Amino acid sequence: MVQPTAFLAPIIHSLSISELEILPCALLVVNGEGKITSLLKDVNPNEARHILDRLNFPGIKINVLGPGRFLIPGFIDTHNHAPQWAQRGLGQGMHILDWLDTITFPNEARFQDPACARRIYASCVDGFLRQGVTTASYYGSVHGEATRILADICLEKGQRALVGKCNMSRNAPDFYRDASVEQSLRVTEECIAHIRSADPGGQLVRPVLTPRFAISCDDELLRGLGRIAAREPDLPIQTHFNEAEQEMQATRGLFPQFDSEADLYEHFGLLGPRSILAHCCYVTEYEMERLRALGCGVAHCPVSNMTVGGGFMAAPVREFLRRGIKVGLGTDSGGGFSSSILDAMRQAMIASHAREVMSKGQDKGLRIAEVFCLATLGGAQVCSLEDGVGNFVVGKDFDALVVGTQGGDQGIMTMVEEHDSLETVFEKFVMTGDDRNILEVYVQGRLVKPSCDEGAVKH
Amino acid sequence: MVQPTAFLAPIIHSLSISELEILPCALLVVNGEGKITSLLKDVNPNEARHILDRLNFPGIKINVLGPGRFLIPGFIDTHNHAPQWAQRGLGQGMHILDWLDTITFPNEARFQDPACARRIYASCVDGFLRQGVTTASYYGSVHGEATRILADICLEKGQRALVGKCNMSRNAPDFYRDASVEQSLRVTEECIAHIRSADPGGQLVRPVLTPRFAISCDDELLRGLGRIAAREPDLPIQTHFNEAEQEMQATRGLFPQFDSEADLYEHFGLLGPRSILAHCCYVTEYEMERLRALGCGVAHCPVSNMTVGGGFMAAPVREFLRRGIKVGLGTDSGGGFSSSILDAMRQAMIASHAREVMSKGQDKGLRIAEVFCLATLGGAQVCSLEDGVGNFVVGKDFDALVVGTQGGDQGIMTMVEEHDSLETVFEKFVMTGDDRNILEVYVQGRLVKPSCDEGAVKH
Incomplete structure (x- = not known):
């Protein structure tokens, strides 16, 4: 009260x-x-x-x-890696998989230590609240305890949040991945249960399924997450989607049976109106149509797209909007060097201007009123929270x-x-x-x- | 002392x-x-x-x-419009000539009033000093008194600066342009004399010739400024150069006798090692070679290039560096929404990544160490101050x-x-x-x- x-x-x-x-x-x-x-x-x-x-x-x-x-x-950050709070700004210009191996995985591995999680997550949540982020959709680390700590800190400090334990059963170093598919799914269930018990009505903090991306999840893990999603029709799902060429190529190599990431995630029951798809920088006509038909949301992260991750190209937001696809903004902190949604708004305008040039004037640049909507109401829609906030x-x-x-x-x-x-x-x-x-x-x-x-x- | x-x-x-x-x-x-x-x-x-x-x-x-x-x-801002301090952020997405007519000229016209100049210039110089800009190359307004006030404020507050009265004898509204070529040149000389008398050794503040751009200067005015430049071999010169397609097209229409802006400014004796050329977004092979041969400096302003001004394309910095052309950073405040050189450094990296994509990987993106050099030593070279600072x-x-x-x-x-x-x-x-x-x-x-x-x- x-x-x-x-x-x-x-x-x-x-x-x-x-x-x-x-x-x-x-x-x-x-x-x-x-x-x-x-x-x-x-x-x-x-x-x-x-x-x-x-x-x-x-x-x-x-x-x-x-x-x-x-x-x-309040601002809504639809894509945010809480364990990367202290690595913001590092690894500029690297391609996505190199950046993960060199900078990110060693950093996130530290969250095995609950004291590290407490210290950095407290600073992270305070930092985002100070910048007006009233809702954040957080990727945690792979660790159950650290992820529960993150949810507790959001609740305690009063930030609205989706909090997800990151699933990764392969293509990550031994020191930083789930020991097995079974363990990955069990810890995921434990985190969901913990968050629901800490905030029974989901008034403020809710769980979110968080397969990092298909590269780090084998078929069995994706199938298991799909089963949880089928059982829990209100549980949001977040993952990285068509972020960079290096990532897309690796995904095709691992899943040659699918022509697109849209087909891949849909196959495993992870694509729908509660899906928060980070990046979507490169989307074919077919995928664009699938995202629209399935009602997926796009977490547009222009800062990281233009600096870390490779590709150096941000999502075709004007085209998404034209088709009625939901779009919100993400800081993608710390792949994005800035933790400010104001910076994300400005960079969204800049990225849209580059898209205007590329489309020979067809996809007009975004105006201030539009990026402001993405930062607020659009973000609420992407997080399926538009009935409550935005x-x-x-x-x-x-x-x-x-x-x-x-x-x-x-x-x-x-x-x-x-x-x-x-x-x-x-x-x-x-x-x-x-x-x-x-x-x-x-x-x-x-x-x-x-x-x-x-x-x-x-x- | x-x-x-x-x-x-x-x-x-x-x-x-x-x-x-x-x-x-x-x-x-x-x-x-x-x-x-x-x-x-x-x-x-x-x-x-x-x-x-x-x-x-x-x-x-x-x-x-x-x-x-x-x-x-200290950071060096090689391109800065002091009278635009209070209009930062306005007119997003407009093309350059529309932005000048709608937002900028009415705003700059207010500096006819010395009280307005004192108030806004004091805030401006304080604001840049707080952000670590120890040297700025300022465009003033068209007004003599306001420009002298700007120089006095820089001296009083201790900011190193080049200060120039803006020359514009045509293609600007009646309420905001020089009454005649004769008056434009006379007020320019008065400002030069005032600054030299206020800081006799040019220890901190120096005058700079500032034809806004060829569109706003007729032949006679450019010729007169060229005469001053010839008489004063140490006087720096600043102007806008190949900023945007709309601007370049208008310039070609006004000066059909020149094939390029390089030829145009060189003809009038305004191109050389003391020239600070803002933007240089679109530069032909021929012009690139002229800039190199003449030793001109480039004020790279990625924030404004990507938001206001049109073209939405920043300079080919990697190519300039490869050829040994001097490059510094400019906030271009207020065309650039940010008055921070840190933002200019980050945006220079982002713009260079876009250039990397456009050049199919040939022009590698800029690294942190490189944009830091542009913000300090590079800026000093562009302002011909490298013997003293940087x-x-x-x-x-x-x-x-x-x-x-x-x-x-x-x-x-x-x-x-x-x-x-x-x-x-x-x-x-x-x-x-x-x-x-x-x-x-x-x-x-x-x-x-x-x-x-x-x-x-x-x-």
Whole structure:
């Protein structure tokens, strides 16, 4: 339970990919369960109290946002490797499989040690909350205990999350892979059970099936995960999909019976509306059509696609949107050097401009309003959480950021001027802001932004 | 005069594009004139005082950097529009001429008002110093008084700068262009004289000839600027060069007698070793060879090239380097949404990866050590300042940043671990750091980083 609160504030949120709603003076009411019960437009500040009385919230605290401040929905990071938090920025320019072998597997292997998991996951979750990520879909390491620790930390710190134990039974070093298919599946079930017992209603944290990618999973493991998926129709599934040429070639070598990764994952029962497919950089016409028909979601990770992983090409987002395929943004931290969804939004625009050139102008670049939708409502759709979060529709949970654009004491770089419209201030925030502009972070109505003095960055 | 100081610290700087020198424990001495008089490698902390005595610096203060800290040369921003500080982030995805007409010219026209210039330029210079830009090559607005104010503010705040009054006699709105060629040249001369009188030795701030681009300058104006350049062989020259297709096409229409922008600017005496050519996104074999033969410098601005301006393609930097053409980095703030050279470094890597794909692997992507060189030594070469700054060679001025990678109280996002090597810590800073990692900024031995509580961001 939280304290019911009303916000009298400028509000900006996406109603759809083509509809950004900008409300200069709205009244938003959050009840004791952290749910949005009202969103009223064009409210005169003088009548707010009267309206709240009529809404049966007498005496409710009214949070009036000051100059240059506004409310937006929390950011949703649809693709995030929690154990890579401390390796962000390393291995630039490497191709995917080399980067895994040289940098990533040795790093993730350390999460065998619960103390390491506790230290780095606490910093990771604090770090993402500070940057306004109210929901993250996390890949854990291969380890059961570390993955349970990650889920516990998300719950404790109040971050909404999907948390998955990473499945990998082959093509990984001896020191870092599941001992057997049986063990991989058993630990997966243990993690699912733990998370459900820690958060029985799945209010905040939920399990997610996480086969790393087909290269690291043999047929038997994929079949076993497919059986769990069939038994649990609400369990989300995440994996890497058509990320890079090196990866796609290796996959074809291991699974010559399939013409595409779409057919491969579909065969094992892992492709459907609850599938979160990271990257999708190279997608054939056939696969595009399968993703659409099956209702899969794409976790677009432009930062890592353009730097680590190889291929150096990001997903054809405009084409996905044209076909009605769900798209959200992922930091892919730490393959992506940045853990900021704001950076992901900017890089999504940049990558879309490169796609515009490649398509000779046919696939127009993404606009600010569009990448903002991907970062919020689109991400909610990809994580199958759109009934609960993603914008400020009445009935959803209040996952929100109070954005500030003025104030030297916080080192804010955004420069707003008196004559700037709310839309201009918003654009300046999206393009020039950072975590210092994100003054407050709410998940389910609970204030969760850690201050700089505690947690996150004390290492 | 400054207090002579010795630094006992890890030091990282570029000796050339292919040589990054990493010194885990070096002793660097700065004399009372802010010049580096010694740089000794592998100094045992216990013997530092003794060495300083022998160097004739008895009693000198020794600045011992703490854990996770190191010294690097100050960043050099080779292309920066000071009057666009408050418009950063606006006009995303627009083509260059539309962006100028809609967003930029109306904004820059405001600098007719000296109060506006004082307010925004103070914030701008503080903002760049905070981010470690010790040298900037600034385009001012078209106005003489505002440009003189910019130079004065750089001097007062201690930023090394080239400052130029923007020349534009045509193809700009009535409310924002030079009244005549005669006036354009006269105001240019006045600004040159003012800057030379304010900083007689050009120790910190120097004038730079700044024809915006050929589209905004008729033959007579270019000829007049060429005359000034001929009279003043040490005066640097900056302009936009082959930035975008829309711009190149318009230039060809206005100057049909020239086959290329290289021929055009050379004809008017504006192309040579002191020319700072912003962008150079599309350069023919012929032009590439002219730039090399004439010794021109390229201000590579990957952030703006990929977002605003059109073309959405950045310069072929690998090819420039292969030919020995000087290359530095520019934020191109505000066409570039980011005012951070760290962002420019990352985006330079990303743009180079796109070029690698386009060249089918021939033009390899840029590595961290290379973009770091562009941001420091390369920038110094482009600005013809390499004898004075760019690295820590003895005899140069001490323009330097103290980088910190630990410390939650500053909100530092970089996560460094105990076992990280100095090189790893450096890579984490370059890829995941921001202005909060830049703890101290020195220009000519003077500490110039403004604190968050004053200046920069109080608007």
